[in-house]
Amino acid sequence: MSHSVTENSVTNKSTADKKYQVVDFENLAGVPCPCGSAKRAFAENEHSPGTVHVTEISDDARVHYHKEHTETYYILECGPDAKMQLDDEQVPIRPGMCILIPPGVRHRAIGQMKIINIVVPKFDPADEYFD
Structure with missing residues (x-):
């Protein structure tokens, strides 16, 4: 026996009393950031305890750092010459790699890429600093 859920039954259910939250990134608007x-x-x-971002990084990402946030980048897509600048080092990256960036590490992506960024504590634009 097959069960089907209609669009109405999904959209009319209240999520206020749920202990979980489901987010469809296709329905979220992109916000400009130093990376793209x-x-x-x-x-x-x-x-x-934090936020989850899907970030499209442009060629002109700016070097920045955070005093409070720890960021974890998971590389979804990138070109063959993509790198991460982490303080004074340029680290070659490829899809499937993950990078932990603690507070104080100056960083930027070099080359276009798409990442998942897990930010703890929750992202606050006031915690972005530029030299």
Whole structure:
């Protein structure tokens, strides 16, 4: 026996009483950031210790750092010559790699790429610093 869920039954259910939250990144608007454009999830969820971003990084990403945030980049897509600048080092990257960037590490992506960025504590644009 097959069960089907209609569009109405999904969209009319209240999620206010749920302990979980589902985010469809296809429905989130991108926000400009020093790296390019980021779609950010879970900022409003009181139970989430951080935020999750899907970020499209442009060629002109700016070097920046955070005093509070720890970022974890998971590389989804990038060109063959893509790198991450981490302080004074340029690290070659490829899809499937993951990079932990603690507070104080100056960083930027070099080359176009698409990443998942997990930010703890929750992202706050006031915690972006430029030299």
